Amino acid sequence: MISGDSIVALSSGRLPAGVAVLRLSGPKTRFVIETIVCGMVKERAAVLRKFKAADGTVLDTGLVVFFPGPASFTGEDVAEFHVHGGRAVVARMLETIAGFDGIRHAEPGEFTRRAFLNGKLDLVETEALADLVNAETEAQRRFAVQNAEGAQSELYQRWRRRLIHARAMIEAEIDFADEDDVPGSVSDTVWSDVRSMISEIEHHVAGFHAAEIIRDGFEVVILGAPNAGKSSLFNALARRDAAIVTDEPGTTRDLLELVLDLGGLRVRLTDTAGLREAPGKVEAIGIEKARAKAGRADLLLLLRDLTDPQETDLPAMTTPALRVGTKTDLLDGRIGHEIDGRYDFVISVNDGTGLDALLARIERLAADAAGVVGDVLPSRLRHVELLAAANQHLVRATEGEAAGQELRAEELRLAADRLGRIVGAIDVEDMLDVIFSQFCIGK
Ligand SMILES: Nc1nc2c(ncn2[C@@H]2O[C@H](COP(=O)(O)OP(=O)(O)O)[C@@H](O)[C@H]2O)c(=O)[nH]1
Ligand SMILES: [Mg+2]
Missing domain, CATH: 3.40.50.300 (P-loop containing nucleotide triphosphate hydrolases)
Structure with a gap:
């Protein structure tokens, strides 16, 4: 997926600094490299070049790294320019790059947002990335790295797959219901699995306070x-x-x-x-x-x-x-x-x-x-709320024997949906602004 604009920002920290890293993402990336370093560079390698303004004057000498999409952080073509970390150097570089048509300064979190939209990261992983950038203590770092690498997402995806499977089994039973069958043999297994998932989710949600202690x-x-x-x-x-x-x-x-x-x-x-x-x-x-x-x-x-x-x-x-x-x-x-x-x-x-x-x-x-190191915990109130909503549907599904299998299967679908919303697999457009506003510019 290519979004129209290319975006540029300073991605490294406060100036002045020894080195500053500018990040550029989008369809104009190749053009910018060709123009300011006067020719294309080898992919995924740090190359030393002079960076030049349109009039040919040298802005700085530094490294350029080109990551062609989709194997890049955002999934688009990305370039990093490593320049001397002086305020004027960075200002001139940014001004020069953002001065080209179709390129603008990035909004806070916009690189990560593109990574999410292009399927490079799920929503929980992007939240963990924000935590990693903000981590000040060792426990925060450990917790954020574990989730950025997908431990938390994997748990929700596993639950979601189990529910999708459970629903498929129930629907199959509805479709092939036969008066002569031994009643309930498949559904007994399914409902007992759903019941154990309810307590797994409850146990996981109970870990939220430990996560708050780690984070806050x-x-x-x-x-x-x-x-x-x-x-x-x-x-x-x-x-x-x-x-x-x-x-x-x-x-x-x-x-x-x-x-x-x-x-x-x-x-x-x-x-x-x-x-x-x-x-x-x-x-x-x-x-x-x-x-x-x-x-x-x-x-x-x-x-x-x-x-x-x-x-x-x-x-x-x-x-x-x-x-x-x-x-x-x-x-x-x-x-x-x-x-x-x-x-x-x-x-x-x-x-x-x-x-x-x-x-x-x-x-x-x-x-x-703070609990046991390595425990997978819900890291946001958002997760806890959606998990609680999922569990409500699961409870309704397990308790709704009188309601009939169709309605119970529908509750399973709704529960799986809530889990899907946590990782951003479905229907999350409304949450994106809130989530990406946690980021700084350049991330
Ligand atoms: N000798 C001694 N005096 C202390 C000690 N701790 C506090 N003080 C004194 O007790 C008084 C009140 O202390 P402060 O910390 O302001 O108490 P607070 O009102 O509870 O905050 C001050 O004069 C302190 O110097 C201590 O361990 N030994
Ligand atoms: Mg006092």
């Missing part, structure tokens, strides 16, 4: 009375002064967030306002925000000053929590009986006591929540 981070919220040492711990974990620390109660009125990379996992740590009665107006808002945030967290750190343990009124929450006693340095080594069993960790930011152990525990809890 494991959410840790620090709570405690004013002066419990929350901001001090936050800063110690940040190893930089990201939050204001003072001995005046109520300094931290808003939420401060920090992202840590613990063992390759993204961990988001939030410092909150101290929980106390009768605060000022601004602080009260901070406390409310803290409570709301805590309700959505994956882990709470409940801090209490060992030298002045105050009760804090926490709303009942099911969120897992670690009880942390602070300022242990002030106890001069007197770790009294009253401490035993009441705290999971006893720490001091002054002498560093307990911090490594606390971080190690957070890391382990985050890793547990």
